[in-house]
Amino acid sequence: MSFFADSFSAAIDLIITIDPALYQVVFNSVSISLMAATTAGVLAIPAGILMALNQFLGKQLVQNILNTLMALPTVLIGLLLYGLFSRLGPLGHLELLYTPSAIIIAQALLIFPIMMNLAIAAVTTADPRLVPTLISLGAKPLALVIQVAKQTRFIMLAAVITGFGRAIGEVGAAMMVGGNIEGYTRTMTTAIALETGKGEFEVGLALGLLLLLIAFFVNFILSWLQQEYR
Numbered sequence: 001m002s003f004f005a006d007s008f009s010a011a012i013d014l015i016i017t018i019d020p021a022l023y024q025v026v027f028n029s030v031s032i033s034l035m036a037a038t039t040a041g042v043l044a045i046p047a048g049i050l051m052a053l054n055q056f057l058g059k060q061l062v063q064n065i066l067n068t069l070m071a072l073p074t075v076l077i078g079l080l081l082y083g084l085f086s087r088l089g090p091l092g093h094l095e096l097l098y099t100p101s102a103i104i105i106a107q108a109l110l111i112f113p114i115m116m117n118l119a120i121a122a123v124t125t126a127d128p129r130l131v132p133t134l135i136s137l138g139a140k141p142l143a144l145v146i147q148v149a150k151q152t153r154f155i156m157l158a159a160v161i162t163g164f165g166r167a168i169g170e171v172g173a174a175m176m177v178g179g180n181i182e183g184y185t186r187t188m189t190t191a192i193a194l195e196t197g198k199g200e201f202e203v204g205l206a207l208g209l210l211l212l213l214i215a216f217f218v219n220f221i222l223s224w225l226q227q228e229y230r
Contacts, residue, residue: 003201010202011209022203026210029168029187032100036107037115037164044112044163045156048119049145053131063120069113074106078176081106085177098179103187106173111163118159122152158225165218169211 014022051062083089085097096102126148134147149156171189178185180194188207196204 007202007205011206014202014206015209019206022206022210024183025186025188025191025207028100028183028185029189030214032103032174032187033107033164033168035100036104036167037111037160039104040108040112040115040163041156041160043108044115045119045149045159046145048116049123049148051116052120052123053144053148066113066117070117072110072113073172074110074170075172075176077106077109078173081109081173081177097177098181098185100178100185102177103174103185106177107167107170110170110173111166114166115159115163118162119156122155122159123148126152154225158222161218161221161225165215165222168214 051059081102082097084091085094085102086092087097096105130148130151131144134144139147168187169189171187171193174180174185174187175190175193178187178190180186180190186194188211192204192207192211195201195207
């Protein structure tokens with residue numbers, strides 16, 4: 001009990017004194033996850049809206065694939081990207097392995113199906129008069145997507161925030177394609193695993209508390225967006 005209490009006290013001290021090394025990891029993690037959520041959102045939200053607005057052969061199959069990808073293990077994404085980005089891989093010439101860009105791609109792939117499914121749900125649960133009204137006013141396909149996105153903007157923003165929350169807690173793929181390089185590709189989750197393994201429990205605990213604080217903030221924003229949408 002004394003060990004945990006002492007470690008907890010040391011962790012709080014690291015947070016309060018704004019330890020530079022600690023907050024460098026936090027900054028890396030937040031910036032990488034923000035980029036991943038933005039990248040995935042730019043692609044997933046329009047794709048989700050288009051899928052929800054159109055009927056096509058194989059739509060149910062696509063939906064089933066999306067649902068399956070939502071449960072895809074992060075280490076599998078890391079393994080596939082490692083094979084693609086390694087020197088002997090087909091994309092090795094891009095030299096992406098062990099860079100922040102590789103982690104961004106991994107996290108974006110992880111959260112893409114989640115955000116696309118949320119976008120689909122936003123359109124299908126919206127006012128049923130919305131789409132027919134826009135079509136009757138002569139909205140073209142691109143304008144239709146933009147207007148639907150505007151009308152469901154709170155849910156779409158919630159989808160991006162949900163994606164960010166999922167990305168920042170990811171560890172498997174980030175470790176495999178990022179390499180956990182200090183000051184470069186080290187994220188909060190990979191640093192927690194590393195520091196705990198080294199016996200620096202207080203550092204891992206400090207990062208864990210900050211990660212928990214970020215998760216609380218993300219959930220607070222999501223709750224606020226839900227109230228605004230209602």
